[in-house]
Amino acid sequence: MTSTDQQPFLSIRDLKVHFSTEDGIVKAVDGLSFDLAKGQTLGIVGESGSGKSVTNLTILGLHDRDRTAIDGEILLDGQELLNASEKELERLRGNKMSMIFQDALASLSPYHTIGTQIGETYRKHTGVSKAEARKRAIEMLRRVGIPQPDMRVDDYPHQFSGGMRQRAMIAMALVCDPELLIADEPTTALDVTVQAQIMDLLKDLQQEFGTAIIFITHDLGVIADIADDVLVMYGGRCVERGTKREVLTSPQHPYTLGLLNSMPDLHGPVDVELSPIPGSPPSLLNPPSGCRFHPRCAFADKVAGNLCSTERPMLEIVAGRGSACHLTADQKRELFAHYAELQRH
Structure with missing residues (x-):
């Protein structure tokens, strides 16, 4: 996360959220950790089904307790939320934490x-x-x-x-005057002019109230406008974290690079073809083994020993920066630079 002397106002540790369905167990969130300080905005980005909204509904306690198995820890200003009663959560919702929905x-x-x-x-x-x-x-x-x-x-x-x-x-x-505001794709259905007005409004209100904001979106362009830090989710897991600048200008995970290359460049030539990520997001009923992105990854064959398909890559965070990928640091720099250059031509 962004370097700051502030203690995290929200702290999530190894969060797992699994749903029981007629077809089996859906591993909607599978070992997620992050911190958020007051006055900071964390952008959570990923395709539909990546676990973004489930994570934030769980923070608010808006889940079906009879069908949901939750493990891990959620601390809001030092208070544990997963063990809180419904009465206590009702007191906190709207008062200490609140949510803006998409529709x-x-x-x-x-x-x-x-x-x-x-x-x-x-x-x-x-x-x-x-x-x-x-x-x-x-x-x-x-x-x-x-x-x-x-x-x-x-x-x-x-x-x-x-x-x-x-x-x-x-x-x-x-x-x-909540201290935590969760915005779940609040500008998706709006035209770009109104979208920009809403984004400016959120930034102004954050400056006025010192609110911590989690902004959920699938649009990296929106993230570039509002976030301080970015968390990229795929298949219920965090695959990359860093400051907005780090993630958007120097991605460390193939999925993040794929998201960036599938976005139009407003300042580039208009006739450049976009490069969508091949395949579809994984089924969370039966997710792929190893790295959940490996069936769609352009670089999986660069890793020796079939590690991508057999071994889950760990998310190692150093000074707020990291990614869950088996590629070496040198491979990431070389391959990502080459791949990005190909997309520009």
């Missing part, structure tokens, strides 16, 4: 006004009157850039545009 229209109730929904969240955790809650809702709508908030507070979600609904969701998530 604001599906997350907001169509039967209640925007102001009522924001105000009820505030009342639940503070016990203030309805009048005070309404005043707070107007204040939050103003903070997130909703015009005429004293009038729009009485509107229903369908009366808001997509961008305004997402702003209202952010207002609801921040109404109790």
